[in-house]
Amino acid sequence: MGYSADVIIIGAGIGGLTAAALLQERGFSTITLEKNAVPGGSCAAFKRGGYTFDAGASVFYGFSDDDRNGSLNLHSRLFRRLGVDVPVIADPVQIHYHLPDDIDVPVYYDQERFLRSLAERFPGEEEGIREFYRELEEVYEILSSLPAGSLEDPVHVLSVGRQYPSLVFALALKTFRSMGKTARRTIRDRKLLRFIDMEAYSWAVQDAVSTPLVNAGICLADRHHGGIHYPVGGAGAIPDALCRGIRKFGGQVHFRREVTEILVRRGKAEGVRLADGELLTSRAVVTNATVWDTCNRLLRDSRYHIPDDKYLRAPSWFQMYLGVDASVIPDGFNVHHIFVDDWADYSMPGGTIYFSAPSILDPSVAPEGKHVIHAFVTDETSRWQQLRRGDREYEKAKKKLADELITRTEALLPGLRDAVELEVLASPLTHERYLNRYKGTYGPLLYPGQNVLQKPQNRTPVRNLYAAGDSTFPGQGVIAVTYSGVSCASYIARKLGNPLEYL
Numbered sequence: 414m415g416y417s418a419d420v421i422i423i424g425a426g427i428g429g430l431t432a433a434a435l436l437q438e439r440g441f442s443t444i445t446l447e448k449n450a451v452p453g454g455s456c457a458a459f460k461r462g463g464y465t466f467d468a469g470a471s472v473f474y475g476f477s478d479d480d481r482n483g484s485l486n487l488h489s490r491l492f493r494r495l496g497v498d499v500p501v502i503a504d505p506v507q508i509h510y511h512l513p514d515d516i517d518v519p520v521y522y523d524q525e526r527f528l529r530s531l532a533e534r535f536p537g538e539e540e541g542i543r544e545f546y547r548e549l550e551e552v553y554e555i556l557s558s559l560p561a562g563s564l565e566d567p568v569h570v571l572s573v574g575r576q577y578p579s580l581v582f583a584l585a586l587k588t589f590r591s592m593g594k595t596a597r598r599t600i601r602d603r604k605l606l607r608f609i610d611m612e613a614y615s616w617a618v619q620d621a622v623s624t625p626l627v628n629a630g631i632c633l634a635d636r637h638h639g640g641i642h643y644p645v646g647g648a649g650a651i652p653d654a655l656c657r658g659i660r661k662f663g664g665q666v667h668f669r670r671e672v673t674e675i676l677v678r679r680g681k682a683e684g685v686r687l688a689d690g691e692l693l694t695s696r697a698v699v700t701n702a703t704v705w706d707t708c709n710r711l712l713r714d715s716r717y718h719i720p721d722d723k724y725l726r727a728p729s730w731f732q733m734y735l736g737v738d739a740s741v742i743p744d745g746f747n748v749h750h751i752f753v754d755d756w757a758d759y760s761m762p763g764g765t766i767y768f769s770a771p772s773i774l775d776p777s778v779a780p781e782g783k784h785v786i787h788a789f790v791t792d793e794t795s796r797w798q799q800l801r802r803g804d805r806e807y808e809k810a811k812k813k814l815a816d817e818l819i820t821r822t823e824a825l826l827p828g829l830r831d832a833v834e835l836e837v838l839a840s841p842l843t844h845e846r847y848l849n850r851y852k853g854t855y856g857p858l859l860y861p862g863q864n865v866l867q868k869p870q871n872r873t874p875v876r877n878l879y880a881a882g883d884s885t886f887p888g889q890g891v892i893a894v895t896y897s898g899v900s901c902a903s904y905i906a907r908k909l910g911n912p913l914e915y916l
């Protein structure tokens with residue numbers, strides 16, 4: 414049978430593009446199909462009025478250049494393999510927290526400085542703080558010693574197990590532990606435990622008890638090793654570089670090409686149908702869509718459908734993109750902030766404000782004398798369902814929520830309202846429509862108490878159909894979906910007879 418390509422990838426998010434790039438570099442032909450006009454999904458960028466806005470992600474891990482300084486620098490390794498340059502700027506602070514109970518703590522790259530500033534706020538807990546963050550370091554040490562590969566690939570698992578038996582055993586034990594329960598072993602102060610909850614919530618949108626220790630070990634330790642970086646020109650530089658890598662090795666990436674169906678015959682994926690009716694065939698298909706969209710929309714056979722609650726669905730987002738006069742941001746202001754007014758509703762829609770102003774680091778993303786701001790809160794499509802896009806009521810609802818957010822943000826940046834020169838607003842309906850994400854979700858989460866290894870991996874119930882992205886292990890976040898793309902590509906490459914070399 415003549416195939417259109419060895420592997421077809423549905424979606425040019427970071428998970429899909431990473432899988433495509435590594436497979437293409439290994440000599441497999443790939444076609445990536447993206448419904449939007451630009452790559453990147455939640456890690457895309459868009460331009461308005463001279464400003465470049467990050468559609469979603471702005472805090473990036475994995476770009477350290479120093480292999481000795483933590484080997485979780487997966488992005489550096491990936492781009493080195495592809496021979497594609499992605500210039501980045503180091504950020505000395507991951508996030509600056511502004512929380513109730515006078516908790517005002519910047520998370521410095523310098524871990525000692527961060528721990529000291531936390532201990533200054535909670536002097537009686539210094540020992541417990543140090544012990545908890547040491548636990549995270551231990552996880553990090555293990556993870557940074559193991560090569561990235563597919564946990565479903567017995568050859569990879571056996572080879573890693575043989576080479577690093579004690580590390581693998583120690584890691585396996587840690588997969589049963591939660592970040593919050595680990596913190597409670599060494600920390601008593603309830604306000605400090607709230608801070609630890611926020612450390613989890615900031616990227617996992619779950620409290621610390623629901624967050625696996627292993628995932629925390631990556632996010633909360635690597636920031637002090639590999640550090641946080643920002644790609645010059647904005648988040649879109651990352652997917653653009655992946656597309657360059659794919660094309661450099663002869664792969665195809667097509668935009669405005671939406672897949673409407675995964676073709677399955679006798680339990681095997683054979684290709685895809687596009688919105689215009691065209692059929693493309695392949696030896697393997699990778700879906701970068703969410704697990705709900707893959708199972709309940711792209712797979713037509715009801716035997717593959719899943720109930721809504723098979724996975725815990727993370728909320729969606731309300732996002733506010735602002736172009737502002739630069740004078741509103743004082744000198745020395747950090748790039749990323751999280752603020753909460755009241756602990757009672759930090760995890761409710763709108764309770765926690767995430768704020769980034771990346772033009773502080775990279776002035777090229779704003780016109781001279783201006784800054785870009787991206788502020789966002791969790792939200793749910795159910796709160797917007799009765800409204801129609803483009804209607805006055807919908808615009809009014811967006812404007813009302815944005816005004817509230819600006820008022821709250823003025824506690825941090827007085828005069829913000831008057832400094833706004835451009836405003837773009839996106840509701841959960843935007844998120845759902847733009848990214849084809851079921852209910853605009855941030856993706857599936859683990860139910861409290863579940864082991865991190867219970868997260869779906871890259872294989873699916875359909876043979877030759879694989880998944881990459883935040884619906885798969887290890888989960889949400891750009892570095893996480895890059896990992897998922899690497900493990901997906903390595904599984905497929907071995908299956909198709911030409912295994913990848915470790916990054």
Ligand SMILES: Cc1cc2nc3c(=O)[nH]c(=O)nc-3n(C[C@H](O)[C@H](O)[C@H](O)COP(=O)(O)OP(=O)(O)OC[C@H]3O[C@@H](n4cnc5c(N)ncnc54)[C@H](O)[C@@H]3O)c2cc1C
Pocket residue numbers: 423424425426427428429446447448449452453454455456468469470471472473474670671672673701702730732789847848849850855881882883884888889890891892894
């Ligand atoms: C507001 C926000 C802020 C964030 N901040 C950060 C951060 O600071 N740091 C961080 O590391 N992470 C952050 N994240 C998370 C991170 O961006 C995501 O976890 C990650 O980018 C998801 O990548 P993905 O490949 O799984 O999927 P997506 O980004 O959703 O990409 C999937 C792609 O597939 C396309 N697609 C879907 N269905 C089809 C179809 N049928 N046919 C064709 N194309 C299709 C979509 O259009 C999309 O382009 C943030 C996310 C959001 C929403």
